[in-house]
Amino acid sequence: MTRALTxxxxxxxxxxxxxAAEEIRENGVAVxxxxxxxxxTRTSKSQLFHYFPEGKEELLLAxxxxxxxxxxxxxxxxxxxxxxxxxxxxxxxxxxxxxxRQGQYCPLNSLVSQLGRSTPGAQAVVTExxxxxxxxxxxxxxxxxxxxxxxxxxxxxxxxxxxLAGVQGGVLLLLSTGHIGHLEAALDTSIEHLRRSRxxxxxxxxxxxG
Amino acid sequence: MTRALTxxxxxxxxxxxxxAAEEIRENGVAVxxxxxxxxxTRTSKSQLFHYFPEGKEELLLAxxxxxxxxxxxxxxxxxxxxxxxxxxxxxxxxxxxxxxRQGQYCPLNSLVSQLGRSTPGAQAVVTExxxxxxxxxxxxxxxxxxxxxxxxxxxxxxxxxxxLAGVQGGVLLLLSTGHIGHLEAALDTSIEHLRRSRxxxxxxxxxxxG
Numbered sequence: 001m002t003r004a005l006t007x008x009x010x011x012x013x014x015x016x017x018x019x020a021a022e023e024i025r026e027n028g029v030a031v032x033x034x035x036x037x038x039x040x041t042r043t044s045k046s047q048l049f050h051y052f053p054e055g056k057e058e059l060l061l062a063x064x065x066x067x068x069x070x071x072x073x074x075x076x077x078x079x080x081x082x083x084x085x086x087x088x089x090x091x092x093x094x095x096x097x098x099x100x101r102q103g104q105y106c107p108l109n110s111l112v113s114q115l116g117r118s119t120p121g122a123q124a125v126v127t128e129x130x131x132x133x134x135x136x137x138x139x140x141x142x143x144x145x146x147x148x149x150x151x152x153x154x155x156x157x158x159x160x161x162x163x164l165a166g167v168q169g170g171v172l173l174l175l176s177t178g179h180i181g182h183l184e185a186a187l188d189t190s191i192e193h194l195r196r197s198r199x200x201x202x203x204x205x206x207x208x209x210g
Numbered sequence: 211m212t213r214a215l216t217x218x219x220x221x222x223x224x225x226x227x228x229x230a231a232e233e234i235r236e237n238g239v240a241v242x243x244x245x246x247x248x249x250x251t252r253t254s255k256s257q258l259f260h261y262f263p264e265g266k267e268e269l270l271l272a273x274x275x276x277x278x279x280x281x282x283x284x285x286x287x288x289x290x291x292x293x294x295x296x297x298x299x300x301x302x303x304x305x306x307x308x309x310x311r312q313g314q315y316c317p318l319n320s321l322v323s324q325l326g327r328s329t330p331g332a333q334a335v336v337t338e339x340x341x342x343x344x345x346x347x348x349x350x351x352x353x354x355x356x357x358x359x360x361x362x363x364x365x366x367x368x369x370x371x372x373x374l375a376g377v378q379g380g381v382l383l384l385l386s387t388g389h390i391g392h393l394e395a396a397l398d399t400s401i402e403h404l405r406r407s408r409x410x411x412x413x414x415x416x417x418x419x420g
Contacts, residue, residue: 104328113323117385118314126386158391162399165392166372169379175327176336181368182375189372193403 013051013062016041020063025107029060029114061121064111068129071108072136074098079133082140085149085195091140092187099171100180109175134160144194151197163190223261223272226251230273235317239270239324271331274321278339281318282346284308289343292350295359295405301350302397309381310390319385344370354404361407373400 005013019041023032034056038048052058072079075098078091115122137160144150163186170183215223229251233242244266248258262268282289285308288301325332347370354360373396380393 112386118388123387130383130387158395159399161392161395162376165379165383165396166376167379168382169375169377172378172382173340173375176322177333177340178328182371185368185371186375189369189403193399193406196403196406
C-alpha cells in the first residue's frame with residue numbers, strides 16, 4: 001500500500017498516522033476530522049494530501065493498520081515465546097492487563113466499525129492481524145507438543161484458532177458489558193485444555209480421551 | 211421499559227419493532243429513518259411517537275432487544291436441552307448454521323455499534339443476552355456433570371463463560387474476515403474440552419490432570 005518514500009517522507013507519514021491515532025484514542029473516530037489531525041501533527045493540507053491522496057478513509061485505514069500492529073507488539077515478547085506453561089501464563093496475564101487498561105474503548109474495533117467491518121480495506125487489516133496472531137499461537141502450541149507437554153494429536157492451528165476466538169470474544173464482551181471475566185475465563189480454559197491434553201509420562205497411563 | 215399497553219397497543223408496538231427490524235436487516239441501521247419504518251409498517255407519525263416518544267434511539271433499542279431475543283430463540287430447543295453429547299453437537303451445528311446463513315452482517319452488532327457499545331441502553335441489552343445465554347450453557351454443563359460425563363471439578367459457570375466468549379469471538383471474526391472456521395474451531399474445542407474432562411469410569415484410571 002505504501003508508495004516508495006524517502007526516509008524523511010516515511011517519517012512524516014508515520015508522524016501523521018501516530019498523531020491521528022492519538023486523536024482517535026482521545027476523542028473517538030466519529031468526531032476526528034482531517035483538520036484535527038493537521039493541527040495536532042503540524043502538517044499542511046498539501047502534506048496531508050500528498051501522503052493520503054484519497055483522504056480520510058485512506059488515513060483511517062493506515063491508522064487501523066498501525067493499531068493492529070500495536071495489538072501484536074503489546075503482547076511481545078511473551079506471545080512470540082510460548083515455550084513453557086509459565087510463558088503461557090505470562091502471556092495470559094499481559095493480554096488481560098492490556099485489555100483491562102484499555103477498558104471499554106477499543107480503537108481498532110472503532111476504526112473497523114467506522115470503515116465498515118466488511119469493506120475490503122478493513123477486512124484486509126483484520127485478516128492480516130488474525131493471521132499473524134494465530135501463527136504465533138500455533139507456534140506456541142507446536143512448541144509445547146515438541147517438548148511433550150501437549151498432546152501431539154491436537155490440531156495446533158485449529159486449537160490456536162479457537163484460542164484466538166476466545167480472546168476476541170472476551171474483548172468484545174468487555175467492550176459490550178464492562179466485565180473482563182469472559183476474557184479471563186476464555187484464556188484460562190484454553191490453557192487448561194492444553195494442559196489436560198498432556199500425554200502421560202512414558203510407562204504411565206494414557207490420558208483419558210472421553 | 212415497556213409501559214402498560216392494551217393487547218391491541220402491544221400488538222401495534224410489536225408490529226413497528228418487527229418492521230423496523232426488517233428494514234434494518236435489509237438496508238442497514240445507518241440509513242434507516244423513522245419515515246422508512248412508518249411507511250413499511252403503515253403507521254402514522256403520532257402512533258410512532260406514542261409508542262416511542264424518545265424517537266429513533268428508543269426504537270433502535272427496542273429492535274436491539276428484539277434481535278437479542280431472536281439470537282436465543284434461534285438456538286432453541288437445542289440450547290435449552292444440552293443433556294447428551296449428541297445434544298451438544300446438535301447445538302453446535304445450529305449455531306454454526308445460523309451464523310453461516312447470517313453471513314457478514316449481524317443486525318444486533320450493527321445496532322449496538324450504532325447506539326454506542328458502552329451506552330447504558332445498549333449495554334443493558336447485551337448484558338441481559340449474555341446472562342441468559344451463559345445461564346443456558348451453564349445448565350448444560352451442570353447436567354453433563356450430574357450424569358457423570360463431565361468432570362464435577364470444572365467450574366460450570368466459568369466454563370460456560372469461556373464457551374460463550376469463543377462463540378462471540380468466532381462470530382466477530384466471521385463478520386471481520388468472512389471465515390467461519392474460528393467459530394467452528396471454538397465450538398469444537400469447547401466440546402472437546404468438556405469431553406476430555408470426563409472422569410474415568412469407576413474402577414478405571416483417573417483422567418490425567420496435566
